[in-house]
Amino acid sequence: MNQNSDYNNNDSDTDNIEIIQSEDYENNNTVIPKKNNMIRRMIGAALLNVNVYEEIEADPKATFQAVLIVILASFSAGIGAFSLYSVNPSILDLTLSSFTSLIRWAFLALITYFVGSILLKTDQTDVTWGQLARTMGFAQTPAIIVSLGFFSEDIYRFITMIVTFWLIATMVIAVRQALDFKRGMSGNLRAFIVVLIASIPGLLINYYILSLNA
Numbered sequence: 001m002n003q004n005s006d007y008n009n010n011d012s013d014t015d016n017i018e019i020i021q022s023e024d025y026e027n028n029n030t031v032i033p034k035k036n037n038m039i040r041r042m043i044g045a046a047l048l049n050v051n052v053y054e055e056i057e058a059d060p061k062a063t064f065q066a067v068l069i070v071i072l073a074s075f076s077a078g079i080g081a082f083s084l085y086s087v088n089p090s091i092l093d094l095t096l097s098s099f100t101s102l103i104r105w106a107f108l109a110l111i112t113y114f115v116g117s118i119l120l121k122t123d124q125t126d127v128t129w130g131q132l133a134r135t136m137g138f139a140q141t142p143a144i145i146v147s148l149g150f151f152s153e154d155i156y157r158f159i160t161m162i163v164t165f166w167l168i169a170t171m172v173i174a175v176r177q178a179l180d181f182k183r184g185m186s187g188n189l190r191a192f193i194v195v196l197i198a199s200i201p202g203l204l205i206n207y208y209i210l211s212l213n214a
Contacts (some may be wrong), residue, residue, distance in 0.1 A: 038065045045138040048169060053177040056138050057131045066137025067102065073143035074101035080149030083156050104202060105140075109133040112198040116179040120194050124180040135174035142166040171195050 041062070044052030056062045078094045109132045117127055142163050149156025176183070176191035 038068070041065065041138060042069065042141045045135075045170060045174070046141040046166075048173050050173065050177060050183070053135050053138070053174055056134050057178050059134070060130060062134045062138070063130055066134045069140055070101055070105045070137050071098045073140040073146075074098040076144045076147035080146035080156050080159065082150050083153045105137060106133065108198060108202060109136050111201055112136065112175060112194060115198045116175060116191075116194045119197070120190055121179070122181060122190075124182075126180060127178050132175070132178045135178045136171065139170035139174035140167065142170060168192075168195075 041052055041056055045056070056066075074097055075094055078097055109129055113127065113129045113132050116132070117125055146156070146159055146163055149159050172188055172191045172195060175181075175194055176187050179191065179194065181187035181190050
């Protein structure tokens with residue numbers, strides 16, 4: 001009797017999880033909950049799961065989820081940076097920063113769209129701004145852990161360094177999948193170049209703003 005009960009419970013647990021295997025790596029299996037679709041996708045995106053990025057790209061409803069992730073990532077970065085300030089930013093400051101992050105995200109997706117679909121496109125490239133925006137939004141998921149930098153300046157700097165490289169990896173996969181580049185080194189390199197070129201206008205704008213405030 002107890003054995004049957006245990007067996008049924010195990011079946012119930014199995015029904016509540018999903019294993020998504022990346023096609024890039026045989027052993028890259030992502031075990032994620034079925035119930036919360038957004039969290040499921042965030043975990044898969046952070047773990048560089050190709051199939052999850054394909055799913056995000058194909059779902060127009062995921063655009064709103066991507067917006068929420070960009071806002072959450074911005075708030076997390078602001079909270080993590082508290083350890084650097086003598087006077088902590090207000091909620092209003094964090095809100096304005098999140099709004100600015102949304103503009104930057106939309107702008108970066110637009111520039112990436114033109115670079116990837118015109119300058120460096122391949123015969124397989126077939127993409128819209130929305131598809132790029134969605135995948136690039138979910139690619140910012142790792143930035144959420146920057147909030148842990150709240151506890152000390154050293155932790156903030158350490159986590160920021162790790163997350164920077166992590167975000168480069170997620171962004172490359174996001175762009176590669178959205179632009180339908182080949183998987184492997186050649187596709188990753190092409191996607192990295194697209195991200196690098198698309199980032200230049202934003203960096204120049206930031207430099208100009210900083211020079212005005214100096």
